[in-house]
Structure formats: C-alpha cells, structure tokens
Amino acid sequence: MKHTLIRTLPVIDRRATLRWLAGALAVGQLAACGETFGESAWLAPTPITGNGTGRDPNLLEPAAPWPLTLTQAELLATKALVDLILPAEGDAPAASEVGVPAFIDEWVSAPYPTQQEHRALIVPGLAWLDAEAIARGGKRFALLDAAAMKAIANDIAFGGRLKAGLEKPAEFFSRMRALTMGAYYTTPAGWNDIGYPGAKPGTGPYAGPTREAIAHMRALVEGMGLDFVEA
Secondary structure, three states, X not given: OOOOOOOOOOOOOOOOXXXXXXXXXXXXXXXXXXXXXXXXXXXXXXXXXOOOOOOOOOOOOXXXXXXXXXXXXXXXXXXXXXXXXXXXXXXXXXXXXXXXXXXXXXXXXXXXXXXXXXXHHHHHHXXXXXXXXXXXXXXXXXXOOHXXXXXXXXXXXXXXXXXXXXXXXXXHHHHHHXXXXXXXXXXXHHHHHHOOOOOOOOOOOOOOOOHHXXXXXXXXXXXXXXXXXXX
C-alpha cells in the first residue's frame, strides 16, 4: 500500500556521497546517556497519551490525530541519519527529501503498542548517538562532518563485529534503518528508484500470467506435494 508522507522538514546540507550501510540519529536528550563510548543508561522516554485514529480513519485526507513529539533538534538529527542511510544518488532523492523524518516522527508519536515499543528504543538511541558524537567530535551528530558521522555509524551498523556494550545502540540502528527503508520505498520516488510502476489499468483482453509466473507457481505447488494443473 502506498503511504503518503504529509509533513515536510527544513532542508539541511546533504551527505550525498555516503552509502546506506551507515546511519544513526542525533538528539538533545543527553541525560539518558553517558558521555563516553559505549556507556548508556538507556532510559525509557515519556509515554504517549494521544488518541489513535479509531475504527474509521479518513483515508482520503490522511492526518495523524496524535501530537508529534520529536523536538526540532531531534528532527534535524533524524534528517542526518536518514540521509546517511539513503543519500541522494543519481535521480533518486535523499530520504529526507521525501518526508522520511516526518514519517518517523509520526511513528514514534503514535499511541499504539508496536510504535511505543519502537519509541522506547529510538528516543534513548538518539540520545546515545548525540552523546557519542560530542565525546568524539565535540558537537552533536547532525553537525559532524560526513566522515565522523560514518565512523560512529559503522560501529553499530554491523551485528557481526560489535564491541561489547554496543548491543542496544546496534538494535537502535537496525530499527531506524528498517523504518527509513520502509518509508522511502512506499513513496513515488522510492517506487521509481526500484523501477516499480505502481498499479496500472489494463487494456484489451487479459493475456494471462507470464510463462515465468506459471513456472514459479508450479514450483511452489509441486513443492507442497500437490499436482499443478495448467488450464
């Protein structure tokens, strides 16, 4: 299903030369983290109390009825993260250009169990990342240069080579990467990037499935021990 991102953010300098494999967020909640590498209290953020969409949301004019909770500093840091994960490349825009930070703000602000579980990981994770950036470079993550941001992200982006004590930051990065990818590739720009044309009306007589589709279905059906009968 196509998801329309309905809020936009101010533009910051891009990190267009970086690859999706590195990324993270920066925010201002430094009290949740120690200021040395790998040291984090990982405190739970304030719970959400807003209303949900109810049983009959207006899908023609989508809008989140709950208040958004990320601060401006957190949103700027979020932009730095998502553009590190999915930078502009060729004709494909950076993640922030299609509203991914706004999507994440709505996501962590939503009053539902799954989103609140993610909020408890993401908000402290942002604080950890900001504290780590200050410890290494003397400034918040969003203000570091591209190489410094990538160096921090590389320490938490690859599960097979984590240092002890970075398990939670790595979990945070993994969740942010999944949300970024999921939001980006449900936009028209994301569809275009992977060559997906979207739903198109058919014209003329139905030609039926392709030979490749039939072969795929045959393999699945016969793999379950059933007979495949082609009409």
